[in-house]
Amino acid sequence: MxxxxxxxxxxxxxxxxxxxxxxxxxxxxxxxxxxxxxxxxxxxxxxNAPAPDLPDQLTLPGGASAVSFTQGPDWYAVVTDADEILIFDRVTGQLKQTVTID
Incomplete structure (x- = not known):
């Protein structure tokens, strides 16, 4: 058409x-x-959301180096180059648990 x-x-x-x-x-x-x-x-x-609070400094046992970091509501965890996961208390900063990765 x-x-x-x-x-x-x-x-x-x-x-x-x-x-x-x-x-x-x-x-x-x-x-x-x-x-x-x-x-x-x-x-x-x-x-633009605020970043989570991170510890100012962190001393890892045995001179290990951090590979990655993650956190929960009352804890944070560091994966080391020695294939360990170190779980720290958020309030006190004390080591709560160590998990060895196979």
């Missing part, structure tokens, strides 16, 4: 199905833009 650029002014009317599809695509575009903005906002809020 040929239609001039003038649209309804020149005798061409948009079919109802085409009008519905155009509106549907417009709404979908708006929803997708809103979703992307929401995801970006959530990522920004997540990365």
């Amino acid at each position: 040929d239609h001039p650029d003038g649209g309804e002014e020149n005798g061409w009317t948009e079919p109802a199905n085409l009008r519905f599809l155009r509106r549907l695509v417009t709404v979908l575009t708006a929803v997708m833009i809103g979703g992307v903005i929401l995801i970006i906002a959530l990522i920004v809020m997540r990365f």
Whole structure:
């Protein structure tokens, strides 16, 4: 169907199905833009959250070197290069448990 650029002014009317599809695509575009903005906002809020409190210094037994660090609500753990997991109390800083990795 040929239609001039003038649209309804020149005798061409948009079919109802085409009008519905155009509106549907417009709404979908708006929803997708809103979703992307929401995801970006959530990522920004997540990365701006305060970092957890870490101990100022930590003395590892036997001169071991730390490989990784993780923490829980009342403890923190250090994985050493000697394949051990050292679990410390968060409040006192005392060694609570040692787990040897096979």
